[in-house]
Amino acid sequence: MVGVISYGAYIPLHRISREEFFQAWGGFAIPGEKAVANFDEDSITMAVEAAIDSMMGANQEKIDALFFASTTSPYKEKLGSAIVSTVLDLPPEVRTADFTGSLRVGTIALRSTLDAIKAGSARRVLLAVADTRLGAPAGDFEQTLGDGAAALLLGEGDVIAEITDSYSISDEFSGVWRADGDTFLRSWEDRMVLDEGYSRILPQAMSGLMEKCNLTPRDFTKAVYDAPTDVRRHMRVGTQLGFEPGQVQDPMFMTVGNTGAALATMMLAAALEEAKPDDRILFASYGNGADAFILEVTKAIGKLGERRAIRKHLESKRMVKNYQTYLRWRGLLTLEAARRPEQAPTSISGLWRHRREILALCGARCTSCGTPQYNNPGSLGHSPARVCVVCQAKDQFELYRFADKKAEVFTFTQDNLTAHADPPATVAVVDFEGGGRAEFEMTDRDPAQVEIGMPVEMTFRKLYHDPARGIHNYYWKTRPIRC
Amino acid sequence: MAESIKDKVAIVGMGCTGFGELWEKSATDLLVDAAYEAYEDAGVDPNDIQAAWVATFYEYSGMAGLAASVPLRLQYKPVTRVENMCASGSDALRNACYAVAARVYDIALAVGVEKIKDQGLSGLGGNPHAATHVNPPSTAPGIFAMLATRYFARYGLSPEEGKRMLGMISVKSHWNGARNPKAHFKREVTIEQVLRAPIVAWPLGLFDCCGVSDGSAAAVVVRAEDAKKFRPDPVYIKALQICTGFGEGTTRTDFDYTHIEETYRAGARAYEEAGISNPREEISMAEVHDCFSITEAVTMEDLQFSPRGKVYEDILGSNAGFFTLQRALEGEKALPVQPDGGLKCFGHPIGASGLRMLYEMYKQLQGRAGPRQIKNPKLGLTHNLGGPPTSPTIGCVIVGL
Numbered sequence: 086m087v088g089v090i091s092y093g094a095y096i097p098l099h100r101i102s103r104e105e106f107f108q109a110w111g112g113f114a115i116p117g118e119k120a121v122a123n124f125d126e127d128s129i130t131m132a133v134e135a136a137i138d139s140m141m142g143a144n145q146e147k148i149d150a151l152f153f154a155s156t157t158s159p160y161k162e163k164l165g166s167a168i169v170s171t172v173l174d175l176p177p178e179v180r181t182a183d184f185t186g187s188l189r190v191g192t193i194a195l196r197s198t199l200d201a202i203k204a205g206s207a208r209r210v211l212l213a214v215a216d217t218r219l220g221a222p223a224g225d226f227e228q229t230l231g232d233g234a235a236a237l238l239l240g241e242g243d244v245i246a247e248i249t250d251s252y253s254i255s256d257e258f259s260g261v262w263r264a265d266g267d268t269f270l271r272s273w274e275d276r277m278v279l280d281e282g283y284s285r286i287l288p289q290a291m292s293g294l295m296e297k298c299n300l301t302p303r304d305f306t307k308a309v310y311d312a313p314t315d316v317r318r319h320m321r322v323g324t325q326l327g328f329e330p331g332q333v334q335d336p337m338f339m340t341v342g343n344t345g346a347a348l349a350t351m352m353l354a355a356a357l358e359e360a361k362p363d364d365r366i367l368f369a370s371y372g373n374g375a376d377a378f379i380l381e382v383t384k385a386i387g388k389l390g391e392r393r394a395i396r397k398h399l400e401s402k403r404m405v406k407n408y409q410t411y412l413r414w415r416g417l418l419t420l421e422a423a424r425r426p427e428q429a430p431t432s433i434s435g436l437w438r439h440r441r442e443i444l445a446l447c448g449a450r451c452t453s454c455g456t457p458q459y460n461n462p463g464s465l466g467h468s469p470a471r472v473c474v475v476c477q478a479k480d481q482f483e484l485y486r487f488a489d490k491k492a493e494v495f496t497f498t499q500d501n502l503t504a505h506a507d508p509p510a511t512v513a514v515v516d517f518e519g520g521g522r523a524e525f526e527m528t529d530r531d532p533a534q535v536e537i538g539m540p541v542e543m544t545f546r547k548l549y550h551d552p553a554r555g556i557h558n559y560y561w562k563t564r565p566i567r568c
Numbered sequence: 569m570a571e572s573i574k575d576k577v578a579i580v581g582m583g584c585t586g587f588g589e590l591w592e593k594s595a596t597d598l599l600v601d602a603a604y605e606a607y608e609d610a611g612v613d614p615n616d617i618q619a620a621w622v623a624t625f626y627e628y629s630g631m632a633g634l635a636a637s638v639p640l641r642l643q644y645k646p647v648t649r650v651e652n653m654c655a656s657g658s659d660a661l662r663n664a665c666y667a668v669a670a671r672v673y674d675i676a677l678a679v680g681v682e683k684i685k686d687q688g689l690s691g692l693g694g695n696p697h698a699a700t701h702v703n704p705p706s707t708a709p710g711i712f713a714m715l716a717t718r719y720f721a722r723y724g725l726s727p728e729e730g731k732r733m734l735g736m737i738s739v740k741s742h743w744n745g746a747r748n749p750k751a752h753f754k755r756e757v758t759i760e761q762v763l764r765a766p767i768v769a770w771p772l773g774l775f776d777c778c779g780v781s782d783g784s785a786a787a788v789v790v791r792a793e794d795a796k797k798f799r800p801d802p803v804y805i806k807a808l809q810i811c812t813g814f815g816e817g818t819t820r821t822d823f824d825y826t827h828i829e830e831t832y833r834a835g836a837r838a839y840e841e842a843g844i845s846n847p848r849e850e851i852s853m854a855e856v857h858d859c860f861s862i863t864e865a866v867t868m869e870d871l872q873f874s875p876r877g878k879v880y881e882d883i884l885g886s887n888a889g890f891f892t893l894q895r896a897l898e899g900e901k902a903l904p905v906q907p908d909g910g911l912k913c914f915g916h917p918i919g920a921s922g923l924r925m926l927y928e929m930y931k932q933l934q935g936r937a938g939p940r941q942i943k944n945p946k947l948g949l950t951h952n953l954g955g956p957p958t959s960p961t962i963g964c965v966i967v968g969l
Contacts, residue, residue, distance in 0.1 A: 435700040463702035496718035499770040500710035
C-alpha cells in the first residue's frame with residue numbers, strides 16, 4: 086500500500102487585505118485577503134516549515150529522499166532540496182531533487198515519488214512544495230497571488246491515505262508564464278487562458294482518471310483540485326464534471342490567495358484535516374497539462390498526531406500594516422540606504438564549513454559536564470566548540486540539535502539603529518529547554534508584546550541576500566510560539 | 569614568583585587631543601597632536617622614545633606598528649599595534665609599563681587613536697572581514713540595552729524608574745563635559761531632555777549612548793625610580809589589570825545580564841594589587857567605560873562602588889548624586905565618576921579611550937584639572953571595556969601619587 090504517511094502545511098503569519106491594493110491603485114476591488122511571506126521568508130524557508138510540520142507526530146522512520154517542488158526557488162543553479170535536507174539534518178545519503186518549471190510541479194514530483202516507492206528505490210520520501218510568485222504592482226495578480234507551502238511524507242505500509250491510481254495529460258499550453266529573468270507573472274488574454282487552458286485541460290485529466298477507474302463523482306467524498314487565479318472558474322469545473330458544490334474543496338482564495346505550485350497540495354492538506362477513514366478523494370493539479378490521483382483514506386488517519394497544517398496556520402495571523410510595508414518586504418521599492426556599515430563579503434567556505442551549525446542549528450553537548458552549548462559561527466567566539474565553555478574538557482562533545490527545542494526570552498532589545506526591513510529589529514537572548522543559550526533575531530513578532538520569560542520557538546529564515554555575490558544566507562530566528 | 573606592578577612605573581607625560589567630529593583632522597594629525605603634547609609634558613625629545621605601543625581598533629585608523637611609526641616618524645624603533653577592541657588603549661599602556669618595568673626600555677610611549685568619522689555612518693563601523701553573517705542584526709547599543717532590560721526586571725524597576733536612573737547618569741556626565749574644553753559634547757542637558765530623546769535600542773535612548781568621535785591620547789612612561797628626573801609630580805601606576813571573557817555570556821545560562829563578571833574580577837585584582845580594601849572609600853575618582861548609561865550603572869556595582877543591585881540609591885535614592893563631580897566640588901562626600909565627561913561627553917575614539925581616561929586621572933592627581941579639579945585626590949581608577957558585555961575585555965588601571 087503506497088500513499089501518504091503524513092502531511093503538513095505552512096501559511097505565513099502575515100496577511101494583507103485586498104482593500105490595501107484597491108486603496109493604492111483603484112480599479113476593481115477583489116474581496117478577501119491573501120497570505121504574505123514575511124521579508125525573511127521565501128520558498129525554501131516555507132518548504133522547511135511545511136516539511137517540519139509534516140514530520141510532527143509521524144513515525145520517525147528514516148527518510149530516503151527529499152524532493153522540493155517550486156516555481157520560485159531562489160537559485161537557478163543550486164539545489165533547494167539539498168538546502169532543505171541539510172536544514173532537516175538528514176544524512177548525506179538522502180536522495181535530493183528539485184522539481185520546477187510548471188504550476189503542476191507539486192504533482193509531477195508526487196508521481197515521480199510514487200514511482201520511486203513502487204519501484205523499491207525509496208521507502209520513504211518527503212516532498213515539500215512551496216511558492217512565492219509575484220504579481221506586478223497595480224495588476225490583478227498582485228491581489229490574487231498568495232504565499233504558502235505544503236509537504237507530504239510518502240511511503241509504503243502504514244499510510245493514512247493510499248494513492249490507488251493516477252492519470253496525467255501533458256499540454257504545451259501556458260496561459261500564465263515567466264521567462265528567465267522575469268520578476269512578475271505574465272498572462273495571455275484571460276478568456277483563452279481559462280476556456281482553452283484551465284477549464285478544458287484540468288477536467289480532461291479528472292474525467293480521464295474516473296473513466297480509467299470506473300468511478301463517478303458520487304464515488305468521491307471530496308474533489309480537491311487547483312484553482313485558477315480567477316477563482317470564479319474553480320467551482321464550475323467541479324459542477325460540470327458532476328460534483329456537488331459540497332464535494333469541492335475550498336481553494337482558500339478569500340484567506341490565502343493562489344499559492345501557485347503549492348495550492349493543490351495545500352488544499353489536499355486541508356482536505357486530509359477533515360478526512361475520515363474510507364473517504365475517497367479525487368486530487369488534481371493543473372499547469373502545462375494536468376495530473377489527477379485517487380486517494381483512499383485509511384484508519385491510520387485517526388492515529389496521526391497534532392499538526393498545524395492549514396487550520397491552525399490559517400487562524401494564526403497578523404495583518405500587514407499597509408501596502409508600503411508589502412512593497413518593502415517584496416523588495417519592490419528602492420529605499421534610502423541606512424547610514425550603517427555595508428555588508429562584508431559573504432564567505433561560501435565559512436557557510437559550508439559551519440553548515441550543521443547554521444542550517445541545522447546543531448550545537449554540542451559536553452559529555453564531560455553535560456552542558457548543551459550553541460556557538461554562533463558568525464560571532465567573535467568560534468564554532469564548533471572544541472573546548473567546553475563550562476568545564477574546559479577538550480573535544481568531549483556530542484552533536485546536540487537546538488532547532489526543535491523550545492526556549493524562553495532571557496533578555497531582549499528593540500533596536501532602531503540597525504538597518505532592517507521591519508524595524509525595530511527585535512533581538513533576544515533565549516535559554517533553551519534542556520539547557521543552552523543563544524542570541525537570535527526574533528521574527529513574526531509584535532514588538533510591544535515581547536517580554537522577558539516569553540516562550541519562543543525556532544524558525545528557519547532567510548537572513549539576507551548578498552546581491553553582489555548572489556548568495557541567499559539562511560539561518561534560524563526565534564518567534565513567539567506560532568499556534 | 570609573580571610580583572605586583574605597584575609603584576614600579578610612572579607616567580611622566582601625557583597628551584590628549586580634543587575629541588569630536590574632527591572633519592579637518594586625519595589620524596596622523598590626531599596622533600602627532602597627542603604624542604607631541606605628551607613629549608612636551610614629559611620634557612622628552614621624540615628620539616628619546618625607545619619603544620611604542622599603538623592602540624587602534626579600525627584598520628582604516630592604521631594597521632600594524634606602522635599606525636604610529638609612520639605618522640610620528642619614529643625611526644627604526646620597536647612599535648607594535650595593540651587591538652583589544654575598546655580596551656585597546658589600556659592594553660597599550662599595560663604593554664609599555666611592563667616593558668619599562670622589565671628594564672628592557674627606559675622610556676616608552678603608549679598612544680591610542682581612532683579616526684571613526686570618515687566612514688559616514690550612524691554609530692560605529694562594521695566588521696570588514698568576510699564572514700558567515702549569522703549574527704543577529706544587533707548594534708552596540710542593542711547589545712548593551714539587553715543589560716538594561718534584564719536589570720530593570722531583576723531589580724523591580726519600572727521602565728520609567730529604570731530610564732530615569734539611567735538618564736541621571738547622562739545628566740551628570742553632561743554637567744562635567746560642559747566644563748571640559750576638550751570634550752566632544754560641552755552642553756548640559758536636563759533629565760526631561762534625556763527622557764524625551766528618541767529610542768535608539770529599547771530601553772536606551774539617544775542620551776544613553778556615548779559620542780562616536782575622532783581623537784587620540786598618549787602617555788610617556790618610565791621606571792618609578794627615574795620619574796622625578798622628568799617632573800616633580802609623576803603619577804605612579806598602582807595596578808594594571810586585564811580580564812578577558814571567553815564567550816560565556818551568550819552561551820552559558822548562568823550569566824545574569826545584570827553585571828559584568830570581567831569588570832568585577834579585573835577590579836578585584838586591581839584592588840588587591842594596589843592594596844585597596846574598601847574601594848568606595850579609598851578610590852578618589854574614576855573614569856569608567858560608559859559607552860552606554862547602563863554600562864556605567866552595572867560598573868558601579870562591579871567595581872564595588874555601590875552594593876550589588878543598589879546603584880539606584882547612589883544615583884536617585886538615599887545617596888543621590890554620590891557619583892557627581894558637582895557634589896565633590898561643593899566639598900561633600902562623593903566619588904566623582906567621569907569628571908571629564910566620560911565616553912558619553914568627552915567622546916569615544918575607540919583606540920584612544922583608555923588613555924583619555926588616564927589623562928583625566930593624571931591631570932586631577934597633579935592638580936591641573938582646571939574647573940573640574942577635585943580636592944586632593946589620592947587614587948584614580950580607569951575602567952575600559954572592549955567588546956560585548958557578554959564577553960568583554962576589561963582594562964582596569966589604578967594610579968596615584
